[in-house]
Structures are given as structure tokens and as C-alpha cells.
Amino acid sequence: MLCDAHIHFIPQELSVHTSFYKGVWTDKGKLYDFLDIHNIGKALLVYPSTDAHMKLGSFGEVCRLYNAMIEGLVKENNKIGAAAIIDVNNSKNSWEIIKEVKDKGFSAVSLPSSFDGEFLKAEAHSLFEAIEKNELAVFIHPQTMNPIGFERVKDPLLMPVLEYSFDISMCLGLFMMQGVFDKFNIKFIFSALGGVIPFLKMRFDRVYSMLRSRGLVKDLGKMPSQILRKVYVDTSGATFKNIELAIELFGEDKILWGSDYPVNSPVKENVSVLDGLGRDRKEKITFKNFMGVFAE
Numbered sequence: 001m002l003c004d005a006h007i008h009f010i011p012q013e014l015s016v017h018t019s020f021y022k023g024v025w026t027d028k029g030k031l032y033d034f035l036d037i038h039n040i041g042k043a044l045l046v047y048p049s050t051d052a053h054m055k056l057g058s059f060g061e062v063c064r065l066y067n068a069m070i071e072g073l074v075k076e077n078n079k080i081g082a083a084a085i086i087d088v089n090n091s092k093n094s095w096e097i098i099k100e101v102k103d104k105g106f107s108a109v110s111l112p113s114s115f116d117g118e119f120l121k122a123e124a125h126s127l128f129e130a131i132e133k134n135e136l137a138v139f140i141h142p143q144t145m146n147p148i149g150f151e152r153v154k155d156p157l158l159m160p161v162l163e164y165s166f167d168i169s170m171c172l173g174l175f176m177m178q179g180v181f182d183k184f185n186i187k188f189i190f191s192a193l194g195g196v197i198p199f200l201k202m203r204f205d206r207v208y209s210m211l212r213s214r215g216l217v218k219d220l221g222k223m224p225s226q227i228l229r230k231v232y233v234d235t236s237g238a239t240f241k242n243i244e245l246a247i248e249l250f251g252e253d254k255i256l257w258g259s260d261y262p263v264n265s266p267v268k269e270n271v272s273v274l275d276g277l278g279r280d281r282k283e284k285i286t287f288k289n290f291m292g293v294f295a296e
Helices: 030-035 052-056 060-078 088-103 122-133 158-177 197-213 224-230 240-250 269-279 278-293
Strands: 002-007 040-045 080-086 108-112 138-143 189-192 233-234
Touching: 002 030, 002 052, 030 040, 040 060, 040 278, 052 060, 060 080, 060 088, 080 224, 088 108, 088 122, 122 158, 138 158, 158 189, 158 224, 189 240, 197 240, 224 240, 240 269, 269 278
Parallel strands: 002 040, 040 080, 080 108, 108 138, 138 189, 189 233
Antiparallel strands: none
């Protein structure tokens, strides 16, 4: 069996208000076929962040529409678990909103790595308190609207390759510096191996040690690489070498296989490259770690 920690589906009712997420993104039949063809027993459906709020007038309305449609999808297909989306600007109602999300059968909350060009502030930690209380996971997806650097470079290739990657990397780094991973007993899943973070393991520790010796950075209590081992990441179609780097940083128990459907489709080839990790590691990444996160 294979578990997929990263799939997408945009309901037609929401798709019509977006400029990009159309066609296969809205085809429920193709999604179900994808799961069946590749023997995917369980999958987590997450929100990629869209521009629908610009036409609908508010992100709150996007949340209402999306969650209602996805709730029906989860009830219809038992292979699918889903992450709800919430309006973080309405944090005063965090407890009620998260309780409602849990009661409706969602297994996680999907958050973009930034909001309207800003990263989640410490003041929003009441949201995490509610999520922790209701034992939900948190899936962080790269912000696709106004990611870091967008105000300086607007390029159809550089934005998804670089700006998405740096946006989620910065989000992960800020959560570490804010003490989020130590303060909350939440399973945080960052997509796409957490951006460029796996490439920076030694630099994080080396620079942190240097700055601590000069009193220029706060005491984190442990090395950054140790703190980051609390984080889960999904593969999102990553290469074997990059997955090896992620294992070195996060640990083999924190890697979840993810297709990023419908973006990355060569599932058979992507799964087969994991043979080089050995049977035990491959089984952890392809289904055991996922089942541990979303144990019923």
C-alpha cells in the first residue's frame, strides 16, 4: 500500500474564481482514478492557495466554500483525508473554528507559508493552541500568491521554483526561532521537503554557534538541526539525493511520500527510486510514517 501526503482538488464552485486552478485540478473522477491506479490507500488533500479570494471578496468566503465541498469529498471516498483551511485573520474565534473543523471530520489544518506577503506572527499562536487541543496536524504549503521576493521578481518560472521554495523555508525557520516546535505538541508537515532547509543543515548550526558566541542571537536551547528533527516533510516528487538530505536533517521517521497531484504524476518512477534506501526506510516513507501521523 502507498500513502500520499500531498494531493490537491479544487471544487468547481471555487475554481471558477481562480485564474490557474482549472481543468484536471477540478476533475474528481481523475483524482479517484489516480488513487486507484497507484494503489494509494490513504491520501491527504491540501489547499495550494489560490487567488479566489480576490473575486470572492474575502478569504473567509473561500474557506466556507472550499471546506463545505471537501467535507463531502471525504465522506464520499474513504481513501481521502483532508486538511481544512481557515481564515487566520479571524483568530479571535480560533477555538470555535478548529472545534468545528474537527467535528466535520477533517484530520488537519492547511496553512500557506505566508499571508498577503507577511509571515504568521507569534500573536497567532492561539490558533496553534486550539489545533493542539483538538489533536489535528498542520500542513504548510508554499504560498503561491505573493511569495517572498515576488515584489522584486515576477517570472513564471522563477516564482514557482525559487520563490515558493524560499517562502516555505522562511516560514519553517521563523517557526523554529519563535519556539513553535518546542511549545506545541503538533505534527507540522512542511511540503516539498521544507524548501531549501535540508541543504542548510550544517550552515544553520555553524552560524548559530558563531552568533551565540557573540551574543547576537537568542539561546534556542539546542542546535537548530536538533530542533528541526521535530518537523515532518513530504517529498512532493523530490529526487533520491534530495530525499537523502532530508533524512539526514529530519530523520527517516519524519519523511512522508507525497505526489503533489496533479503536478507530479510519474508515481511508479518516483516510488521506485526509494529502493536505494532499503526496504525498511522505503516502507516508512511510503506508508508507515503517514499512518503514524494520521492514526485513527
